[in-house]
Every structure is written in C-alpha cells, then in structure tokens.
Amino acid sequence: MNTCNSLKELILTDYLDGETNLAIRQQINDHLSACSDCRLFAQDVKQKLVVPFEKAPQETVPEHVWSSIKEQIEKETSVEVESESLLSKVVQFFTIPHLVPVMGSLVIVLVVSVLFFKKHQLQQVKVREQVEYLAYLLESSVTMKESDRNVLKTPIEQYFL
Ligand SMILES: [Zn+2]
Secondary structure, eight states, rough: OOOOHHHHIIIIIIIIIHHHHHHHHHHHHHHHHHHHHHHHHHHHIHHHIIIHHHHHHHHHHOHHHHHHHHHHHHHHHHEEEEHHHHHHHHHHHOOOOHHHHHHHHHHHHHHHHHHHHHHHHHHHHHHHOOOOOOHHHHHHHHHHHHHHHHOOHHHHHHHHH
C-alpha cells in the first residue's frame, strides 16, 4: 500500500494524466476516500493543474503553422490589394473626365491606323498576286511561242535551221 507521500507523487504525475492502470487507480481512490489529507491534496492539484487545461482546446496547432498560415493570407491579400489598386488606377486613368475625349480620339486613331495597315497589307498581297499572275502569263506565252515554233517547223525548216 502506498504511503501518503508516494501516493501524492503518483497523483501529481500518472494519476492526473490518466496513465495509471485501473488497479492502481482503484487503490488511490480507496486511499483518497480514507485519507482526507491526500483527498484535499488531490482536489487542490486537480483544481490548479487539471481544470485549467480541461478548458483549453484538446489539440493545439503548433505556433509556426499558424504563423505560416497568417503569412500566406497576408501575402495573398496584399497581392489582391496591389492588383486591385493597379486595375483601379488604369480604370481611373481612362475615366479621368477631361481625358475621356483624348482617350476616345486615341482609340479612334488606333483603330483607323490598324484598319489602314490591314488594307495596305491586303493591297500589297493583291499587287504581288497580280505581278505573279502576269509573270506566269508571260512565261507561259513565251513557252507557248517556242512550242508553237517547234510545231510549225517543218522537217525541212528543222534541217536548215
Ligand atoms: Zn494519504
């Protein structure tokens, strides 16, 4: 049987952690019901060491996890804020009242120049096609003439020429 001191030591360690096996726990409980001194000690210890932790959350997330989560959130929020502010700046720039006509005319100039450039490109393509077609015609007419000449040549002409 435990003496009061060794029992108090047990109470401070394994008993409060719930690590003691059922037989020992039963012995301690028996002693506590018999010995008021140890009972008061156990109550005191429970009040001071167990109750505060019972109210605390059972599983606490390590601090570095929280800090990294917090960091990540802050980073994402700041990026969002940055992009938001950039977008709003651009929008603001294009919607500054006295700049609207300027921006409008700039857009018109841009559109017109793009259209003109495309038309110009198309014309260039057309000219190139025409030149190629003419070249083809000339080439074919030249070869035709040669072949015609061959066809028109009589054996005598071929002999003399
Ligand atoms: Zn005792």
